[in-house]
Amino acid sequence: MRGVFLICKKEFLEFSKDKRTVFFTFFLPVLLYPMVFLLIAGLGQRDEAQRLGRPSRVSIVDPARVLAPGMRREPDTFQVVELAPGTARQALKERQVDLHVEVEPGAARKIEQQRPYLISVLVDDTEPSSELALGRFREAVRKLDEIQVQRRLAALHAEPELTEPSWTVTENVATAGLEAGKAVGSFLPYLLMLMMFQGAMQHGIYVTAGEKERGTLQTLLATRLPRNRIIWGKLIYIFVMGLVAALLNLASMGLSMAVVLGRAASQRTGAPAGASLDLSAMTSPGVLLLCFLLLVPLGLFFSSFILFMGVRARNTSEAGASLMPGMILIILLGAFSLAPGLERMPFLPYVPILNVSLAIRNLFGQRGDVVEYLVALVMTTGMSALMTWASARLLDRESALFRQG
Amino acid sequence: MIRLSGVHKTFQVKDRKTRAWRRIEAVKDLSFGVEAGEIYGLLGPNGAGKSTTLRMIAGLMQPDLGRIEICGVGTQEQPERSRAMVGYLSTDLGVYTRFTPRELLRLFGEFQGVDARVAERRGMGLLERLQMKDFADIRMEGFSSGQKQKVSIARALLHDPRVVIFDEPTTGLDVLTAKTVLDLLRILKAEGRAVIVSTHVMPMVEDVCDRVGIIFDGVLHGDAPPSDMLARWRVHSLEEVFFRLAADAQEAG
Numbered sequence: 001m002r003g004v005f006l007i008c009k010k011e012f013l014e015f016s017k018d019k020r021t022v023f024f025t026f027f028l029p030v031l032l033y034p035m036v037f038l039l040i041a042g043l044g045q046r047d048e049a050q051r052l053g054r055p056s057r058v059s060i061v062d063p064a065r066v067l068a069p070g071m072r073r074e075p076d077t078f079q080v081v082e083l084a085p086g087t088a089r090q091a092l093k094e095r096q097v098d099l100h101v102e103v104e105p106g107a108a109r110k111i112e113q114q115r116p117y118l119i120s121v122l123v124d125d126t127e128p129s130s131e132l133a134l135g136r137f138r139e140a141v142r143k144l145d146e147i148q149v150q151r152r153l154a155a156l157h158a159e160p161e162l163t164e165p166s167w168t169v170t171e172n173v174a175t176a177g178l179e180a181g182k183a184v185g186s187f188l189p190y191l192l193m194l195m196m197f198q199g200a201m202q203h204g205i206y207v208t209a210g211e212k213e214r215g216t217l218q219t220l221l222a223t224r225l226p227r228n229r230i231i232w233g234k235l236i237y238i239f240v241m242g243l244v245a246a247l248l249n250l251a252s253m254g255l256s257m258a259v260v261l262g263r264a265a266s267q268r269t270g271a272p273a274g275a276s277l278d279l280s281a282m283t284s285p286g287v288l289l290l291c292f293l294l295l296v297p298l299g300l301f302f303s304s305f306i307l308f309m310g311v312r313a314r315n316t317s318e319a320g321a322s323l324m325p326g327m328i329l330i331i332l333l334g335a336f337s338l339a340p341g342l343e344r345m346p347f348l349p350y351v352p353i354l355n356v357s358l359a360i361r362n363l364f365g366q367r368g369d370v371v372e373y374l375v376a377l378v379m380t381t382g383m384s385a386l387m388t389w390a391s392a393r394l395l396d397r398e399s400a401l402f403r404q405g
Numbered sequence: 406m407i408r409l410s411g412v413h414k415t416f417q418v419k420d421r422k423t424r425a426w427r428r429i430e431a432v433k434d435l436s437f438g439v440e441a442g443e444i445y446g447l448l449g450p451n452g453a454g455k456s457t458t459l460r461m462i463a464g465l466m467q468p469d470l471g472r473i474e475i476c477g478v479g480t481q482e483q484p485e486r487s488r489a490m491v492g493y494l495s496t497d498l499g500v501y502t503r504f505t506p507r508e509l510l511r512l513f514g515e516f517q518g519v520d521a522r523v524a525e526r527r528g529m530g531l532l533e534r535l536q537m538k539d540f541a542d543i544r545m546e547g548f549s550s551g552q553k554q555k556v557s558i559a560r561a562l563l564h565d566p567r568v569v570i571f572d573e574p575t576t577g578l579d580v581l582t583a584k585t586v587l588d589l590l591r592i593l594k595a596e597g598r599a600v601i602v603s604t605h606v607m608p609m610v611e612d613v614c615d616r617v618g619i620i621f622d623g624v625l626h627g628d629a630p631p632s633d634m635l636a637r638w639r640v641h642s643l644e645e646v647f648f649r650l651a652a653d654a655q656e657a658g
Contacts, residue, residue, distance in 0.1 A: 006516055014501060014504070017503035017544070215495070215497025216499045218495050219495065219560065222491070222495075223516040223517055224485050224486075224488050224489035
């Protein structure tokens with residue numbers, strides 16, 4: 001074990017000597033996510049405040065004068081804009097108006113006859129201000145309709161409840177924690193896998209193909225250290241770097257998101273900021289521990305894969321290129337694991353990597369299955385052991401150093 | 406101390422033009438020995454099989470046929486034990502440039518099973534001998550190739566190896582530094598170590614080597630003291646022997 005420790009120590013020492021890499025690995029994620037999230041949230045909030053603070057610009061064609069007078073009476077909500085006939089679509093595209101409304105000419109007569117009349121609306125779904133205008137318009141029409149209905153009921157001497165034959169009361173059995181847990185559990189495995197692989201990759205390449213390129217691997221292999229100890233030392237280093245990078249990135253991202261969401265929620269509800277930071281409502285220490293236990297063999301598998309490809313490659317660029325398919329595979333599997341209804345596919349617990357994703361998702365969704373969990377754990381551990389063994393075998397062959405062809 | 410008997414090594418290389426794999430015999434039936442307190446010079450042109458031979462002795466490669474022993478220990482049977490007795494300096498300088506020489510030597514001392522304090526003391530002694538003590542605590546990123554070479558030599562000798570293998574130790578060095586390395590080789594010899602040096606520099610071989618072996622196309626041509634070699638070929642310098650062998654090889658080829 002001493003050899004493993006010595007190699008590991010050498011790798012960490014070498015890493016610590018490069019202040020720039022240390023900064024980019026450990027400190028940048030911690031600083032970057034809060035900065036980016038707060039900036040985006042700040043810009044979003046400012047934009048939303050601006051939109052809410054000004055009236056929606058609406059052009060209206062209403063010859064029967066059914067809606068237009070009411071809208072003009074609410075200058076804080078609507079600013080009625082006059083447009084030349086046939087220019088509404090262009091005006092919407094050019095953002096001169098947020099909404100265009102056309103009320104059918106016979107609307108007033110139809111109201112008198114107690115028949116529905118037609119309102120045509122042009123809206124641009126890609127523009128938040130247009131969506132806001134539509135919401136405001138619908139609310140205005142709903143209020144107007146409500147007045148009409150009340151008038152009609154009064155004319156019939158009917159009770160106001162006539163139009164409400166039933167009341168539905170719903171109760172959400174899912175706690176806020178479960179809802180948040182399911183939401184987090186759906187994308188957390190994807191982020192974890194991606195960040196762990198990406199975090200381990202650059203360090204893995206540096207200590208394998210990089211050593212080969214710099215000519216230092218020869219000097220290392222010429223020492224009395226057994227090859228399997230060298231492999232284990234490097235494996236532990238790559239694994240720790242990947243895990244730390246993933247956890248740091250996630251922690252920083254999670255905290256930044258929580259702060260931003262908490263701030264947004266407090267602005268809407270008036271609750272104190274930080275109300276949505278309650279991690280304990282979302283999950284338990286047991287779930288976090290089980291997740292971590294799954295991450296260890298997965299991280300080891302990724303690290304041993306990176307190690308294998310790094311040892312096999314002749315130089316760093318070849319190592320990078322040969323690891324890219326692995327990265328793409330993880331992105332694809334991760335994206336697939338985000339799909340809803342995956343848990344109903346019976347073969348998924350036996351698909352490597354994906355089963356870890358599924359197990360973490362189920363743990364957060366409070367639907368953890370012992371058998372599924374154990375299958376994922378044992379399978380990933382086995383795969384990582386196999387890959388480590390293959391790496392040690394590869395390093396023992398001289399082709400690892402002096403590849404021909 | 407070092408014994409090679411009937412060593413054979415082939416490589417499979419891919420011809421990029423024909424896309425076919427070819428077998429190249431890098432070393433053919435190589436047999437020689439180096440005793441304690443002896444410097445053996447291995448000469449030959451580029452691609453003759455010198456580095457392959459040295460790598461096999463250092464345990465970085467295994468022979469396809471034949472046997473290599475370091476102090477009676479087979480490199481194939483007990484690779485770690487045999488590597489522990491060898492100090493190997495490759496043509497690639499192979500220094501970790503993020504470290505200072507002191508840090509590098511301390512680490513490699515530990516890799517070779519030498520106590521950290523002993524490794525540091527020994528390493529500093531070697532650096533002093535190689536006129537590098539003033540640079541012991543400076544990161545090697547900005548070092549010249551000569552400075553890196555000196556640190557590599559110190560690294561190779563740190564664990565007090567009984568066998569020393571230097572692959573082209575004076576390549577890229579200035580005259581003064583090359584002389585320091587040659588002086589060090591004489592000291593290693595005086596200390597009773599078996600030393601193998603590969604080089605292109607003929608005067609150096611005549612100057613320091615007790616015996617020389619000339620490799621051409623993986624075959625060892627002659628294995629004798631430099632003076633015997635000159636007498637046998639009736640020439641005045643090893644360079645002339647070298648040219649004759651090259652001409653013979655071309656004719657045969």
